[in-house]
Amino acid sequence: AQSVTQLDSQVPVFEEAPVELRCNYSSSVSVYLFWYVQYPNQGLQLLLKYLSGSTLVKGINGFEAEFNKSQTSFHLRKPSVHISDTAEYFCAVRGADSNYQLIWGAGTKLIIKP
């Protein structure tokens, strides 16, 4: 079984500042990792995913994430945020032995201060 912990429910940050949203997971098997973004009153959009290979993954909108197997983490980063990045961010994991189930973190609300 897998579990996902997003350590911060809210992250306030000034516009043009860097941001890191934290995600830790636990699993007894290999995992696939995902970050999704949900803008207000919208569905979920995939930002990036880690399947295998390079541990640094680049996604859309200038976001990137680094898979750290020893720390069981998959933190999301952006060097300079914009007002338009205001949204809820969800980390999710699927076990390599699982055929459908995405396990979701509780979400982190990114609040951009002007």
Add this chain to the structure above:
Amino acid sequence: DTEVTQTPKHLVMGMTNKKSLKCEQHMGHRAMYWYKQKAKKPPELMFVYSYEKLSINESVPSRFSPECPNSSLLNLHLHALQPEDSALYLCASSLERAGGTEAFFGQGTRLTVV
């Protein structure tokens, strides 16, 4: 076409009404999903269809009835709902159930039960 289209966007229904939510994708995906999302929470899996057959029912009450008429369409029939069923209902699809294939989400139907 990388879209999952859901209709309607908003729905208000009484507890004695019967209504249906619709979802359509033309990406050739063979797995389709219904999720329920309450405010400020991650999505909760309800149903999974794989190759037009129901493969997962996450102990959802029978007042929710899914249907997959063909590989591009997914419906969710609603009957005798309760106010606590008010939520955002998200449809998603993926190439297949397994592995690192990501799910593509629709914009959701905001359901209010009065």
